Amino acid sequence: MNPRAPLGEPFSRFGELLAAAKGIGTALLPEPTAFALGTVSADGQPSVRIVLLKAVDSRGFVFYTNFESRKGIELLAHPQVAMCFHWQPLERQVRVEGTARPVTSDEADAYFASRARRSQLGAWASLQSQPMEPGALDERLAEMEARFADAPVPRPPHWSGFRIVPSRIEFWHNMPSRLHERTVYLREADGWRVETLYP
Numbered sequence: 001m002n003p004r005a006p007l008g009e010p011f012s013r014f015g016e017l018l019a020a021a022k023g024i025g026t027a028l029l030p031e032p033t034a035f036a037l038g039t040v041s042a043d044g045q046p047s048v049r050i051v052l053l054k055a056v057d058s059r060g061f062v063f064y065t066n067f068e069s070r071k072g073i074e075l076l077a078h079p080q081v082a083m084c085f086h087w088q089p090l091e092r093q094v095r096v097e098g099t100a101r102p103v104t105s106d107e108a109d110a111y112f113a114s115r116a117r118r119s120q121l122g123a124w125a126s127l128q129s130q131p132m133e134p135g136a137l138d139e140r141l142a143e144m145e146a147r148f149a150d151a152p153v154p155r156p157p158h159w160s161g162f163r164i165v166p167s168r169i170e171f172w173h174n175m176p177s178r179l180h181e182r183t184v185y186l187r188e189a190d191g192w193r194v195e196t197l198y199p
Contacts (some may be wrong), residue, residue, distance in 0.1 A: 005192040008058045010169045010185040014094060014109070017171075021087045028089045037063070038075040038082040047074065053085075054111060054161070061096065062103060064111055064161040069128035075100045081164055091174035098166035105160075112155040119143060120153035127159075157184070 021032035033053040040046050047070065055062035062084065065072050072145040075081060079101065085094040112120065124147075125140040149169075166187065173181040 002186075003194045005185060005194050010171075010192060011056065011058050013171065014169070017087070017090065017092055017094065018056070018085075020051075020090060021085075021092075021123075023091050024066065024087075029087060032087065034085075035061075036084045037071065038084075039071050040078050040080070041074055042077060047071070054078055060098065060101075060163040060165040062107075062161055062163050064108070064159070066123065066128040066156075066159050068158045072128075076102075082165060087119075091095075092171040095168075095170040095172065096164060096166045098164050099166050099169040100162040101162050103161040108160040109155055110160065112159065117153060121148065123154070123159045124148075124156050170197075 019031055020030065024032070031052065034050050035053060035197075036047055036048050037051050038048045049071065051063045051065070051071075054064055067073070067076060069189055078125055079099045081098060081100045081139040083096045114122070115123075121141060121144045124144045127140075164167070164186060168184060168186055169192075170182060175181055178199060180199040182199060184195050185192040186195065
């Protein structure tokens with residue numbers, strides 16, 4: 001019979017690995033919060049890009065984006081998602097599958113307020129993922145600087161975050177002879193089923 005784990009256990013394990021990744025130093029690992037995010041379009045075309053983790057707890061993994069971008073549109077239509085952290089210096093990988101759900105307005109407001117002002121203005125200026133004419137972004141940024149001159153920049157209505165609520169979390173550890181260690185947590189109603197996989 002497979003062992004079981006409480007709801008918080010894989011997140012505690014992830015937190016330890018993330019702390020270790022952050023402790024390596026930027027020379028070897030410039031952005032330890034970076035992960036690959038996979039989404040799928042309406043016609044079934046997968047798409048992958050690197051985004052940054054902004055929060056994690058037992059509810060899931062949080063990142064922020066423009067909801068009118070390609071990934072935002074795809075996630076709102078098809079919330080099934082996959083993500084992967086790869087920390088080469090640690091020889092570790094964490095793969096997550098689950099469902100993306102929008103964060104609350106309060107969460108999005110709080111994170112947006114913490115961003116640098118130019119990043120806040122950029123969230124208004126960028127028509128993310130749309131075709132752009134040369135110089136158009138600079139013009140739009142100047143418009144936003146004038147619009148919000150000497151005033152706090154509010155969060156755009158199309159800018160918010162997603163929380164990836166996992167149904168599966170796999171921890172991978174590189175081992176000699178490609179005999180890697182793989183442990184997978186599968187969500188059940190009141191906890192996780194834990195399995196060891198062949199490499």
